[in-house]
Amino acid sequence: MNKTKKDTVTAPKDAATKATGAKGWLGYRPELKVLDCTIRDGGLMNDHRFTDEFVCAVYQADVAAGVDYMEIGYKASKKAFRRADHGVWRFSDEEDIRRIVGDKKGATKISVMADAERTDYKEDIPPKKDSFVDMIRVATYIHQIPTALDMIKDAHDKGYETTINIMAVTTVPDVELNSALEVLANSEVGTMYVVDSFGNMYSEQIQHLVKKFLHYCKPAGKEVGIHTHNNLQLAFSNTTEAIILGCNLVDASISGLGRGAGNCPMELALSFLHNPKFKIRPILQCMQQTVEPLRKDVRWGFAIPYMITGCLNRHPKAAMDFMESNDYQDIVEFYDQVVEDQ
Numbered sequence: 001m002n003k004t005k006k007d008t009v010t011a012p013k014d015a016a017t018k019a020t021g022a023k024g025w026l027g028y029r030p031e032l033k034v035l036d037c038t039i040r041d042g043g044l045m046n047d048h049r050f051t052d053e054f055v056c057a058v059y060q061a062d063v064a065a066g067v068d069y070m071e072i073g074y075k076a077s078k079k080a081f082r083r084a085d086h087g088v089w090r091f092s093d094e095e096d097i098r099r100i101v102g103d104k105k106g107a108t109k110i111s112v113m114a115d116a117e118r119t120d121y122k123e124d125i126p127p128k129k130d131s132f133v134d135m136i137r138v139a140t141y142i143h144q145i146p147t148a149l150d151m152i153k154d155a156h157d158k159g160y161e162t163t164i165n166i167m168a169v170t171t172v173p174d175v176e177l178n179s180a181l182e183v184l185a186n187s188e189v190g191t192m193y194v195v196d197s198f199g200n201m202y203s204e205q206i207q208h209l210v211k212k213f214l215h216y217c218k219p220a221g222k223e224v225g226i227h228t229h230n231n232l233q234l235a236f237s238n239t240t241e242a243i244i245l246g247c248n249l250v251d252a253s254i255s256g257l258g259r260g261a262g263n264c265p266m267e268l269a270l271s272f273l274h275n276p277k278f279k280i281r282p283i284l285q286c287m288q289q290t291v292e293p294l295r296k297d298v299r300w301g302f303a304i305p306y307m308i309t310g311c312l313n314r315h316p317k318a319a320m321d322f323m324e325s326n327d328y329q330d331i332v333e334f335y336d337q338v339v340e341d342q
Contacts, residue, residue, distance in 0.1 A: 041258035048087035061286035063106035109134035128159030156188035199231025225249035231310025260316035
């Protein structure tokens with residue numbers, strides 16, 4: 001297909017440059033990279049049971065759109081999780097990834113997420129030279145930091161790019177978070193993520209945490225990333241806030257497909273960046289033809305039960321279970337139930 005004006009994002013104009021600074025747009029930074037977490041985070045809504053055709057469509061859209069990374073799934077322990085009970089993207093084995101990327105791998109890099117204490121990383125993550133994966137993303141709770149540090153070192157020594165996501169950060173006292181960030185800043189990790197696990201952050205919290213992470217990361221030569229959830233319909237605005245403050249690795253998903261209320265929508269994130277390297281049309285095409293038809297079977301995206309768990313600073317598991325029930329429209333009953341459990 002010949003490229004048209006519809007295939008590209010318009011570059012900054014002179015008037016905008018004068019109004020907003022060096023490159024013309026608050027979201028325009030050539031060094032900023034985008035990661036598509038549609039399959040990994042979205043897999044939490046269907047137990048990672050995506051067809052190869054679905055995953056291929058997302059991968060091909062990312063390559064065509066110029067998206068920097070695609071997170072294809074988890075590297076879960078096969079001792080803790082039975083293969084028969086989950087889709088293949090819970091484990092992201094090399095032969096499964098090969099079927100998606102093929103022999104002619106595109107420019108979009110592949111990442112996987114490895115949960116601390118739920119990944120047999122020494123056995124299941126091969127050296128980078130033997131893998132289709134480019135980046136290992138370690139997800140950890142604050143009490144698992146020692147394990148996460150070992151996982152980061154293992155991945156780094158094997159040749160991978162690395163990031164770390166500290167989960168449920170809104171439940172962590174500042175003194176504990178500061179200690180963790182100080183230790184991580186002295187580790188091999190390349191990027192440290194601000195993660196809005198429960199989708200309950202407002203701009204003030206995003207500002208506070210991004211500035212804190214930058215304080216530890218920048219002197220150590222590390223980047224800060226942002227991963228948001230949409231429980232309060234703030235995933236996109238919180239993502240743009242983090243970008244403006246200096247986050248250089250941005251998570252988003254097509255149509256916001258992700259756990260519970262979903263993530264920052266990729267189509268919105270790319271429109272904010274105003275970087276001509278990114279092309280929105282392939283994302284819109286994948287959204288229309290592949291992702292949106294999934295809604296008839298999977299209820300992701302903003303809904304009042306997710307808002308309620310977000311406001312209460314709670315994991316959305318109860319809301320996810322409620323949304324899968326036949327009574328999912330009885331939001332008052334759900335509210336009474338979760339408040340009683342507080």
